[in-house]
Amino acid sequence: MLKTDVLIIGSEGAGAQAAIAASDSGAEVTIVTKGRLGRSGATITATADLCADSRSIRELLGWAGDPQDTPEAFFQDIVVEGRYLNDQRQVQVLVEEVPARAKELLDWGLKVSDVRQMPGHRYPRSMYTSGQEMVRTLRRQVRRRPIRVIEDIVVTDLLTADSEVVGALGLDLERGETTTIVAKATILATGGAHNLYPFTTGPEGSTGDGQAMALRAGAELLNMEMTQFIPTALIHPPMASGNLFPFLLGPQNALRVWLLNKYGERFMAKWDPERMEHSTRDLLSIGIMTEIMEGRGSPRGGVYFSLAHLPQNLVQDFARWGAKPFLRPNWTAHGLDFKPLMDRVLRGEAIEVAPALHFFMGGVKVDEKGETSLPGLYAAGEVAGGVHGANRLSGNAFAQMVVQGKRAGQHAAQYALRQRAYLEPNLAQLSSLEERMNRPLRGELPLTPYALKRELQKIAAERVGVLREGAPLQEALERIVAMRGDDLLRVGSRSRDLRYNLEWLECLQLENMLTTLEAVARSALAREESRGAHYRRDFPMMDNARWLRNTVVKEINGEIEVTMEPVHITSVQLPRN
Amino acid sequence: MQQARKIQVRVQRSNPALKGEPFYETYQVPLEDGMSVANVLSLINELFAAALAYRVSCRRGLCASCLMKVNGRTRLACCEAVTGDLTLEPAFPDRVAKDLVSARERQRVASRGEGVKSDESTLDLAE
Numbered sequence: 001m002l003k004t005d006v007l008i009i010g011s012e013g014a015g016a017q018a019a020i021a022a023s024d025s026g027a028e029v030t031i032v033t034k035g036r037l038g039r040s041g042a043t044i045t046a047t048a049d050l051c052a053d054s055r056s057i058r059e060l061l062g063w064a065g066d067p068q069d070t071p072e073a074f075f076q077d078i079v080v081e082g083r084y085l086n087d088q089r090q091v092q093v094l095v096e097e098v099p100a101r102a103k104e105l106l107d108w109g110l111k112v113s114d115v116r117q118m119p120g121h122r123y124p125r126s127m128y129t130s131g132q133e134m135v136r137t138l139r140r141q142v143r144r145r146p147i148r149v150i151e152d153i154v155v156t157d158l159l160t161a162d163s164e165v166v167g168a169l170g171l172d173l174e175r176g177e178t179t180t181i182v183a184k185a186t187i188l189a190t191g192g193a194h195n196l197y198p199f200t201t202g203p204e205g206s207t208g209d210g211q212a213m214a215l216r217a218g219a220e221l222l223n224m225e226m227t228q229f230i231p232t233a234l235i236h237p238p239m240a241s242g243n244l245f246p247f248l249l250g251p252q253n254a255l256r257v258w259l260l261n262k263y264g265e266r267f268m269a270k271w272d273p274e275r276m277e278h279s280t281r282d283l284l285s286i287g288i289m290t291e292i293m294e295g296r297g298s299p300r301g302g303v304y305f306s307l308a309h310l311p312q313n314l315v316q317d318f319a320r321w322g323a324k325p326f327l328r329p330n331w332t333a334h335g336l337d338f339k340p341l342m343d344r345v346l347r348g349e350a351i352e353v354a355p356a357l358h359f360f361m362g363g364v365k366v367d368e369k370g371e372t373s374l375p376g377l378y379a380a381g382e383v384a385g386g387v388h389g390a391n392r393l394s395g396n397a398f399a400q401m402v403v404q405g406k407r408a409g410q411h412a413a414q415y416a417l418r419q420r421a422y423l424e425p426n427l428a429q430l431s432s433l434e435e436r437m438n439r440p441l442r443g444e445l446p447l448t449p450y451a452l453k454r455e456l457q458k459i460a461a462e463r464v465g466v467l468r469e470g471a472p473l474q475e476a477l478e479r480i481v482a483m484r485g486d487d488l489l490r491v492g493s494r495s496r497d498l499r500y501n502l503e504w505l506e507c508l509q510l511e512n513m514l515t516t517l518e519a520v521a522r523s524a525l526a527r528e529e530s531r532g533a534h535y536r537r538d539f540p541m542m543d544n545a546r547w548l549r550n551t552v553v554k555e556i557n558g559e560i561e562v563t564m565e566p567v568h569i570t571s572v573q574l575p576r577n
Numbered sequence: 578m579q580q581a582r583k584i585q586v587r588v589q590r591s592n593p594a595l596k597g598e599p600f601y602e603t604y605q606v607p608l609e610d611g612m613s614v615a616n617v618l619s620l621i622n623e624l625f626a627a628a629l630a631y632r633v634s635c636r637r638g639l640c641a642s643c644l645m646k647v648n649g650r651t652r653l654a655c656c657e658a659v660t661g662d663l664t665l666e667p668a669f670p671d672r673v674a675k676d677l678v679s680a681r682e683r684q685r686v687a688s689r690g691e692g693v694k695s696d697e698s699t700l701d702l703a704e
Binding site for chain 1 (some may be wrong): 610653655680
């Protein structure tokens with residue numbers, strides 16, 4: 001049994017930032033990660049901007065910023081984009097503290113290439129860097145401090161005693177053994193639940209672990225229905241599934257792409273006749289999914305993304321000036337070579353694309369200190385909900401990560417240092433959780449996790465994704481509940497090898513994915529309006545009078561229930577209708 | 578859809594905790610267009626209950642979790658397109674945890690003020 005002051009689950013953006021802050025506050029810190037430090041999570045995949053108000057960028061950081069901007073204007077833009085659903089306490093903290101966090105990162109060696117103005121921002125606020133740069137910078141700081149990092153630990157549950165979180169139980173992948181960690185404070189920094197959906201920009205390990213564990217421990221989730229999609233991601237070939245390469249080409253900020261259904265119609269005329277494909281992300285996603293679900297899509301379940309109307313040399317020239325620094329002149333982006341694909345595009349072929357899950361605005365309910373409703377439990381980064389409301393501005397994922405990471409780290413450390421003694425885990429609870437962890441290895445279990453995962457993802461994309469509606473959501477919930485209550489008990493690992501057993505891991509992740517998807521579906525069903533990233537075909541309008549409230553999910557007696565709670569406001573009044 | 582052609586995938590396996598020498602296991606895998614080595618490994622585990630151990634995270638060549646030797650050359654499995662038979666071996670044969678997974682870093686936590694040193698000594702979780 002390992003004992004530590006502050007336990008941080010997740011080693012990347014928010015987790016690393018929290019560890020640094022907690023360590024600097026005098027606490028003894030342990031990070032556990034299901035992958036490897038600096039090599040797991042979504043931070044490294046970001047195409048990547050960090051936002052602060054433009055005046056601060058100029059005054060504090062010495063970059064070309066607009067002195068007309070203010071933290072208040074930034075606050076307003078965030079709340080407008082979030083359709084007023086944002087937790088304004090968290091927004092206040094973000095706009096006030098992100099300039100200092102940015103300065104710290106620059107002092108730590110973060111390289112920023114330039115400052116740009118992105119959609120939804122009234123001023124240039126986006127400092128462009130890369131996910132790799134951010135990860136390298138933070139990892140360096142973690143390594144310089146006496147922070148214990150344990151890799152290959154899959155935390156399966158939080159440990160509680162009298163509703164306080166006292167630590168965590170995990171599977172040591174390498175040894176194939178359970179690991180118990182007792183902590184005076186625990187921080188969830190586990191990221192979004194990307195793999196709920198079949199096409200995602202997110203990494204393999206993002207399977208809703210933090211969200212599900214929080215629910216099981218008795219914490220609450222906020223606005224889980226607010227799931228952000230990138231409208232045009234690759235659905236083929238398998239090695240590029242969910243890749244946002246087409247989104248780098250257009251239609252926003254770049255080439256004037258045409259989106260076609262199987263008839264060759266530019267279907268965006270139905271949704272935004274003026275801007276057509278240059279419309280907003282949410283309208284694009286809705287337009288694309290409607291074609292797909294109504295049978296007018298492409299053979300692999302997407303729509304056609306075409307550049308055939310543009311001269312070849314214009315398209316070729318784009319590689320030299322466009323999508324910097326992510327796209328290189330030879331059509332490579334990150335580690336993937338898109339030249340073969342672009343050769344076909346230049347011969348007149350269209351690319352099959354569909355919306356890919358990109359970011360979760362919703363997550364574990366926290367206050368502006370990163371505290372959840374359970375004493376001893378904190379959350380920071382994408383796993384935490386509320387700051388972005390119903391939709392997120394570009395650059396604010398990194399802003400959330402670095403601001404919340406530091407805050408949660410500081411507050412968790414202070415909390416831990418005030419505790420005189422470690423709280424003992426409840427042995428009966430420990431035993432029951434260990435048994436559940438080992439269930440996939442017991443007996444002759446007839447089901448494997450792979451087909452169930454694909455079924456879950458299909459349900460998510462078709463019924464709990466871009467397009468939502470009452471009856472399909474109800475049907476989805478019935479199936480999800482059946483999968484959780486029945487199929488899950490019959491799913492197991494065929495190999496009994498304990499060490500590095502990926503099939504066992506898939507079983508454990510499947511449980512978290514089902515729990516988290518149920519939270520998303522129940523929240524989507526509860527919100528009978530459309531707002532930001534949440535679109536209901538049966539309630540297509542926003543309804544501030546009735547629905548400008550948060551959905552809150554909690555597990556009560558084993559059932560996931562949704563209640564509505566007021567939005568926290570500080571300086572911006574909420575619209576009434 | 579076309580009948581998928583089969584490729585031969587030879588994987589070096591080992592389970593150092595159980596001692597014994599590394600050995601090769603061969604799988605006949607149906608190959609689809611545009612599969613990466615990572616996709617093939619996932620398929621092997623699903624089709625054959627092979628319990629192959631390997632790492633994948635970012636899927637776009639950034640994190641290097643999936644570094645391994647593909648037909649003798651060190652490559653990122655997630656970005657390496659598969660066009661024919663494969664031989665897969667661990668990137669760092671002297672520090673294998675299992676199959677294609679390199680051992681995690683052992684971090685000895687120094688007392689405050691000294692910083693952390695990375696080393697290969699066993700991390701005792703009871704410390």
